[in-house]
Amino acid sequence: MNAPADIEEKQRPSEPAPGPEVDEAVSHLEEGRTLADVYAHSIFAALEAGALDAVRQFIAELHPADYADLLGLLDEDQRARVLEIAGPVEAEVLPELSPDIVGEVVNAMPAEKAAEAIADLDTDDAAFVLDELDDAKRAEVLAELPASERLVLHAALDYEEETAGRLMQRHCFAAPPYWTVGQIIDLMRGSDDLPDRFYEIFVVDPAFRPVGAVPLATLLKTSREVPIEKIMSTEIRRIPDSMDQEEVAYLFEQYNLISAPVVDEDDRLVGMITVDDVVEVVNAETSEDMLALGGVESDAGLSDSVVETVRSRFSWLAVNLATAILASIVIALFDKAIAEVVALAVLMPIVASMGGNAGTQTLTVAVRSLATRELTPANAVRIIWREALVGGANGILFALIMGLLAGVWHAASTGDAGDGLRIGVVIGAAMIINLVCAGLAGILVPLGLQRAGADPAVSSGVFVTTVTDVVGFFVFLGLATLVLL
Secondary structure, eight states: OOOOHHHHHHHTTTOOOOOHHHHHHHHHHHTTOOIIIIIHHHHHHHHHHTOHHHHHHHHHHSOHHHHHHHHHHSOHHHHHHHHHHHOSOOGGGGGGSOHHHHHHHHHTSOHHHHHHHHHTSOHHHHHHHHHTSOHHHHHHHHHTSOHHHHHHHHHHHHSOTTBHHHHSBSOOOEEOTTOBHHHHHHHHHTOSOOOSSOOEEEEEOTTOOEEEEEEHHHHHTSOTTSBGGGTOBOOOOOEETTSBHHHHHHHHHHHTOSEEEEEOTTOOEEEEEEHHHHHHHHHHHHHHHHHHHTTOOTTOOTTOOHHHHHHHHHHHHHHHHHHHHHHHHHHHTTHHHHHHOTHHHHHHHHHHHHHHHHHHHHHHHHHHHHHTTOSOTTTHHHHHHHHHHHHHHHHHHHHHHHHHHHHHHHHHHHSOHHHHHHHHHHHHHHHHHHHHHHHHHHHHHHHHHHHTTSOHHHHHHHHHHHHHHHHHHHHHHHHHHHHHO
């Protein structure tokens, strides 16, 4: 990739030579080291020094995925500078970019260059890139594409986001059952329109409905004169084009699929999904669930501005504030007890904190199990009972530990062994009750949200924390009021 001529002329006379940091990083490239732990600081240094040749050399050596990572590590000004120096990115880089910077990178490219890059991509990757552009830029880029390519991409964009139709490649190889192995091989060798990556030949009937599939390895091992129907497998998993991508990922994992045909509502073949597409889905869904459990919007990124980051986090922090106020109201109900026994104020956060941690442990396992279909209505009762027993067992163990410590400490502080015994019993009983409730909340809350049609990863944490805080404070202070006063 070459820089524009005017930049070349302006910068070359005063450009410093590549420094030792850049030379060392390039040598690490040959050793197969990763971008994150070796390269980034050298690019920063070259940019600061104005070493344009070093930057170009560095980028030319990078794998497309590493270049995409590099662009994500830079801030907006540095990214614009690198794109200005290196010129328009290659097609292979675009689908590797994070969604929050794709639009920025493509906007820096002339429309005709962006169209050339998008035309070289599979339809699923091209749709991903186009979907991240604003309407004006998308229309500008599409106008530069041939009519046939434009129609294919419009069809891909018509599907809902996160569905099989948006995920699939529209180019796939299909043949009627009476074609021979030799005919298919000859046709593939003479075709300029094959997918860049595929693993199976799909066999279709006259209505273009998939009836079987033949792995390429089987095809190549079979004599040329054998009809394809003789070697095809009829055990294929058809994926409706409206299926959610999480369901697609589950099918691939459950049945060890490498590729699968995608069909429309009439069961006609419209494309295929390959395992490399599913790996990206699994990664995206895992990241989304991790962010959701932390109360962060799924499209949050490191390149977001301060205002965007505040906006993405404010809503759930506001919900947390409301739940914290609820817990404070519970504490206020026992203000007289706290005033008379100051030790209660010291000890009550321990009960709530232990319950919150126990609930989070159960919640994490439950959300993961729901996502992987390991937790279903068939085994839900058994898992609920197990978590209650686990909570109770942990509660008893920590009740013994904390009850002893709290009792000894309080007795030593007040000189009253009887009060020490009573407060040890109170905190021990509260610990057992709260950990049982935490275990039940950690499993019942995500199950209930899923039954209600909500995503259990998004809001379960707030509800579980509310339960453990309110129950912990209420039980501990309530028992203390009854036993100590």
